[in-house]
Amino acid sequence: MKLDRRTSTATSQTLTATTSSADARLLVRETLRISANLASSPSSVLPPSETVRSPDAASFGLIEEQFVDASLRLICYEEIDGRRFKYLAQKEGSKFRKGSNSIRAVSLQSRRAPVDELVSFIRSYVVPDGFPDSVSPSYVPYMTWRALKHFFGGAMGVFTTQALLHSVGVSKSQAMPGAVAINWIIKDGSGRIGKMLFSRQGKKFDYDLKQLRLSGDLLMELGAAVELATTAVPHLFLPLACAANVAKNVAAVTSTSTRTPIYKAFAKGENIGDVTAKGECVGNVADLLGTGFSIIMAKRNPSLFTTFALLSCGYLFSSYREVKSVVLHTLNRARFTVAVESFLKTGSVPTLQEGNMMETVFNLPWCKDGPVVLGSRFKDAFQDANSFYDVEPVFEKERYVVAYNPLKGNIYAVLKDKAKSDDILKAAFHAHVLLYVLRSSKHIQVTNEYTRGDRVTPLPTSADLQAHVAESYNMVSALYEPFKNKTKEQGWVMSDSLLNPGRARICEQVR
Numbered sequence: 001m002k003l004d005r006r007t008s009t010a011t012s013q014t015l016t017a018t019t020s021s022a023d024a025r026l027l028v029r030e031t032l033r034i035s036a037n038l039a040s041s042p043s044s045v046l047p048p049s050e051t052v053r054s055p056d057a058a059s060f061g062l063i064e065e066q067f068v069d070a071s072l073r074l075i076c077y078e079e080i081d082g083r084r085f086k087y088l089a090q091k092e093g094s095k096f097r098k099g100s101n102s103i104r105a106v107s108l109q110s111r112r113a114p115v116d117e118l119v120s121f122i123r124s125y126v127v128p129d130g131f132p133d134s135v136s137p138s139y140v141p142y143m144t145w146r147a148l149k150h151f152f153g154g155a156m157g158v159f160t161t162q163a164l165l166h167s168v169g170v171s172k173s174q175a176m177p178g179a180v181a182i183n184w185i186i187k188d189g190s191g192r193i194g195k196m197l198f199s200r201q202g203k204k205f206d207y208d209l210k211q212l213r214l215s216g217d218l219l220m221e222l223g224a225a226v227e228l229a230t231t232a233v234p235h236l237f238l239p240l241a242c243a244a245n246v247a248k249n250v251a252a253v254t255s256t257s258t259r260t261p262i263y264k265a266f267a268k269g270e271n272i273g274d275v276t277a278k279g280e281c282v283g284n285v286a287d288l289l290g291t292g293f294s295i296i297m298a299k300r301n302p303s304l305f306t307t308f309a310l311l312s313c314g315y316l317f318s319s320y321r322e323v324k325s326v327v328l329h330t331l332n333r334a335r336f337t338v339a340v341e342s343f344l345k346t347g348s349v350p351t352l353q354e355g356n357m358m359e360t361v362f363n364l365p366w367c368k369d370g371p372v373v374l375g376s377r378f379k380d381a382f383q384d385a386n387s388f389y390d391v392e393p394v395f396e397k398e399r400y401v402v403a404y405n406p407l408k409g410n411i412y413a414v415l416k417d418k419a420k421s422d423d424i425l426k427a428a429f430h431a432h433v434l435l436y437v438l439r440s441s442k443h444i445q446v447t448n449e450y451t452r453g454d455r456v457t458p459l460p461t462s463a464d465l466q467a468h469v470a471e472s473y474n475m476v477s478a479l480y481e482p483f484k485n486k487t488k489e490q491g492w493v494m495s496d497s498l499l500n501p502g503r504a505r506i507c508e509q510v511r
Contacts, residue, residue, distance in 0.1 A: 087105055406460065419505065
């Protein structure tokens with residue numbers, strides 16, 4: 001930061017008038033100290049090299065002419081979970097530099113204190129998203145007393161486990177029952193930790209209900225298989241039992257969290273409690289019958305592993321058919337994809353029964369996104385600043401921007417900070433329309449919605465992408481309202497929250 005001219009003049013005059021070299025050195029040091037203080041103090045004045053456009057020139061943060069220095073230009077602002085970022089791109093002549101690393105994200109907030117980071121981390125595990133606005137006032141006292149109850153229950157469990165093992169004669173020694181009890185408690189404790197960590201999935205239990213339910217049943221069988229393996233390697237009992245208990249507790253969380261929404265889909269009127277009670281009764285009766293069957297079979301000494309394999313196949317097949325038989329009225333990501341693709345191909349939306357049967361309920365755990373990502377980060381959607389500026393004018397009147405990133409093979413819908421529920425639904429619809437246009441042009445071919453086996457043949461040019469985006473925009477303008485009307489006619493309920501939109505939003509300005 002430059003010193004004030006009067007300060008510089010005064011300093012020069014003083015230095016000229018001073019005859020003592022010691023005084024001159026002291027004065028120079030004092031001047032440098034004042035300069036350093038001025039430079040480190042907060043200032044509301046932007047550097048001279050940064051030219052800010054008028055508010056009218058910035059549309060939802062999509063700033064074109066704001067310079068940071070001679071080579072970097074500010075593209076837009078973004079907010080995610082209360083944190084703000086600005087995106088910068090390097091200018092090379094009249095175009096921006098190309099490449100996946102040409103866009104830089106710079107945080108506008110200083111790093112939070114470790115205590116604040118810890119509190120935020122704990123909150124993500126123990127309270128629902130949007131707390132306290134997302135729950136009723138009675139939630140806090142209920143959970144407080146529930147936590148206290150489980151504290152006393154866990155404390156009693158240590159002594160009851162030790163007493164039970166001692167009573168059945170695990171060992172005649174005094175030390176052995178305690179050691180076995182400790183191992184048993186460690187096994188149970190690891191399962192509880194796994195249950196706690198998995199509960200962070202939060203709203204996924206709402207919008208990926210069927211997918212998580214089936215995955216939980218698979219984990220339950222995996223845990224049972226690991227428990228069975230302890231008979232072959234008894235010296236590895238503790239690590240294997242801990243791993244099995246983690247898997248089975250995660251499966252228990254999934255089953256508990258998805259049970260109520262499933263029963264709610266069956267209930268007509270105010271009989272959700274009755275439906276739940278009867279459903280649990282049927283499950284308990286079937287469990288008792290299965291236990292009795294296994295006791296009768298065990299008397300014949302069948303092959304343990306063969307019997308387990310046959311029972312597991314029956315369990316998993318029944319689980320798959322159970323999940324597929326559930327008919328939900330809401331459109332999550334998978335059912336929304338089915339509805340849009342059917343509408344674009346045939347002009348009609350599938351019925352509730354057809355849409356639920358066509359839904360993919362098994363997705364591989366390593367396949368997180370694709371081919372449509374809703375509410376993505378700006379840095380994921382655009383490979384460079386040129387790709388952003390190529391499509392941005394098309395969405396000037398919209399509260400979202402849809403783009404295709406050839407490097408990642410996905411369609412990205414980037415949301416603006418003023419996007420409402422209908423804007424999010426429209427962005428998701430537009431993303432699927434753009435995917436349909438790209439598939440039709442054979443610039444992209446996606447093998448499966450939940451696989452990452454995307455094959456790009458050939459890569460579209462920037463001119464091709466601009467033309468495809470413009471074509472998709474015209475299609476959305478003509479088809480979005482008819483699509484909404486036909487989904488309502490079939491009984492579907494569209495909700496943006498069940499589409500799992502990301503939390504990132506591009507912002508109008510820094511607040």
